[in-house]
Amino acid sequence: MSVPDNNSVKLSSSNKSSRQRRKNKDKPSLSPDPNSKHMPKNHKYPALSSSLELEGIQIPPRTPRGGYGSDDADAIDEVELSLLNENERRAAAAGGMDSPPSKSKHGVSAKDKRGMALLVVLYLIQGVPLGLALGSVPFLLREHLSYSQLGTFALAQYPYSLKLLWSPIIDSCFFSGVGRRKSWIIPMQLIIGTLMLWIANNVEVLLETPAENINKLTFIFTSLVFLSATQDIAVDGWALTLLSHENLSYASTCQTIGLNTGYFASFTVFLALNSEAFASKYGFPVLSLSSYLKFWTVVCYSVTVWLLFAKKEDKPSADDEDMDLVKVYRVIWRICKLPHVQSLLLLHFVAKVGFQANEGVTSLKLVEKGLGREDLSIAVLIDFPCQILAGYLTARWSMGDKPLRPWLAAGWVRLGFAAIWTIIVAKFPGPTIGYSYFAFLVAMTVLQGFSNTIQFVGISAFHTRISDPLIGGTYMTLLNTFTNLGGTWPRYFVLKGVDFFTVATCKISEGGSETILEASECVSDLGKAHCADLGGTCVTERDGYYIVSVVCVVLGVIILSSFAAPTARRLQALPTSKWRVASAGGL
Structure with a gap:
């Protein structure tokens, strides 16, 4: 079916004379009355595209346009309305596809609740x-x-930031009998569990001499992250169909709860239970990395078996089965050629530069200055339930037509915390801190985590809103890839920059005289041990952390004020139809 060109329709309509329309005014009309209460004059409603999908067209206002009189404008309205069938007119009266998703009047359905619970578990793994x-x-x-x-x-x-390279394979290749998403989630989780079991049986040897095994450790954990990233592609795509349209914004909440729970369990909870000081203080047995990995191996296997035998996935639609690999890559290219998509990807690529020194080095610096790992773990552990609450509140805040508004506001807050934490590290009192100072650190951690969660949920809600469900996994991954890459690519340079700008020397005192040796590495315990073997002490004359931190914050302020803020406001004002695959040239 071909779609009439709007201009030709309008011109042919305008050729009707007023006398002809007066002659036919008593005949039944196939078009609804524009003045009817069911058809507001100035609403937006869908039109047909080449794929028979709906896009936005605005009803012309009832005022003279160009050389047309008011009667001609009425005729144009009638012809445009006649392009819609009855169901489409009703959809138009409801506001069309470009209206922001509204909350369900009946709340979250039981099916959505089950879907949300499943998403939380999958993101947890x-x-x-x-x-x-x-x-x-x-x-x-x-x-x-x-x-x-x-x-x-x-x-x-890095694999988590480069998922786009293989996400079309996940979207287009699957077994219909198993399920489009389960075809990938099940094998990935089985391999993740098996690799964690292998690490558990070999971790003591690997960590005995980490400097010698650094390349092997990097390869092993890169493989683990690659498997998790592949599972994430499938889960992101499933989220778009697992939840109803009006509750799609809760997909980002599920991601926040699941990912944060798994991340905090492996980071803060594990570090606390792995600390001998924490164990002796609170009477817990020390949890080894090997035992921890074996526990999660059992969990991973159990959930995967349940998915395989107990959870049914909806059968792929005809459109799903038609999405071959070449077509998906072609669609990605068409999407990437859209100017507003290019602006969004560039925004993601640079938006996190200002936070990188704070998020990549500050915690390590605090531990280096004497803050116990168990104290840091307790601070972040207290922060965890606060982030769950933040994720829920932000999801509700992001359900409107401006989901990037909380993302922008929290960006300024995060830059402020990056500057404050730099001062805290510089003024840190030492290994012994009082309860009041520790409470201050906890409060700062919670507030900073709150801003991080607001940004994460806000941008995830925006991605969910604009992604096309037809290639949901790939579309979401395209956007998430650049979001993750924006926080990944600067991290390597930040860590290298700290060492580059740091001036540390090994001072050796012999017979009343002092010898100063420039140490190639006098920061880690290994470097300090080498200096101690020579009878000296490592002295840091200039800490590169402060230089890198100031540079990051200054760049962050410039980027956010001059580029990120105006770009985000412009992008969120675009109608949803502009982000669909059909708008990128169709399939």
């Missing part, structure tokens, strides 16, 4: 390996590696 690779393992390695070596291990998080 995904968060456990990420908490290990991006959280606890770098802390365990910090005592033995320099910041440059930690920068090498930080490459393990």
Whole structure:
């Protein structure tokens, strides 16, 4: 079916004379009365596209336009309205597809509740390996590696930021009998559980000499993150169909709860239970990394078996089965050519530069200055339920037509916290801190975490709103890839920059005289041990952390004020139809 060109329709309509329309005014009309209460004069309603989908067209106002009189304008209205069938007119009266999703009057259905619970569990399994690779393992390695070596291990998080390269395979290749998303979720979770079991049986050997095994450790955890990223592609796509349209914004809440629970369990909870000081203080047995990994292996296997035999996935539609691999890559290219998509991807690529020194180095610096790992774990553990609450409140805040508004507001807050934490590190009193100072650190951690969650949920709600369900996994992954990449690519340079700008020397006193040696690495415990073997002490004359932190904050302020804020306001004002695949040229 071909769609009439609007201009030709309007011109042919305008050729009707007023006398002809007066002659036929008593005949029944196929078009609804524009003045009817069911058809507001100035509402927006859908029109037909080449794929028979609806897009937005605005009813012309009842005022003279160009050389047409008011009677001609009425005729144009009638012809435009006649392009819609009865169901489409009713949809038009309700506000069309470009209206922001509204909350269901009947609340969250039982089906949606079950879907939300499933999403939380799947994101939880995904968060456990990420908490290990991006959280606890770098802390365990910090005592033995320099910041440059930690920068090498930080490459393990790159698969999560490059998911787009293989996401079309996940979207287009599947077994209909198993399910479009289950075809990937089930094998990925089985392999994740098996790899965690292998790490559990070999972790003691790997961590005995981490400097020698840094490349092997990086490869192992890069593989683990790659598997989690692949599972994430399928789960993101499933979220678009697992929940009803009016409750789609809760998908980001499920992601926040699940990912944060898994991440915090593998980061803060594990570090606390793995600390001998924490265990002796509170009477808990020390939890080894091996035992922790074996526990989550059992959980991962159990959920996967339940998915395989107990959870049924809706059969793929005809459109799903028609999405071959080449077509998906072609659609991605068409989407990426859209100017507003390019603006959004560039926004994601630079929006997190200002936070990187704070989020990548501050915690390590606090531990280096004497803050116990168990104290840090308790602070973040208290922060966890606050972030769950923040995710819920932000999801409600992001359900309107301006989901990027909380994202922008929280961006300024995060920059403020990045500057404040730099001052806290500089003024940190030392290993012994009082309860009041610890309470202050906890409050700062909670408030900063609140702003992080607001940004995460806000941008996730925006992605869910604009993604086309036809290629949901790929579309979401395209957007999430650049979101993650914006926080990944600067991290390596930040860690390298700390070592580059740091001036540390090994001072050796012999017979009343002092010898100063420039140490290639006098920051980690290993470097300090080498200096101690020579009878000296490591002295840091200039800490590169402060230089890198100031540079990041200044760049963050410039980017947010001059580019990110105006771009975000412009993008969120676009109608939803502009982000659909059909708008990118169709399939």
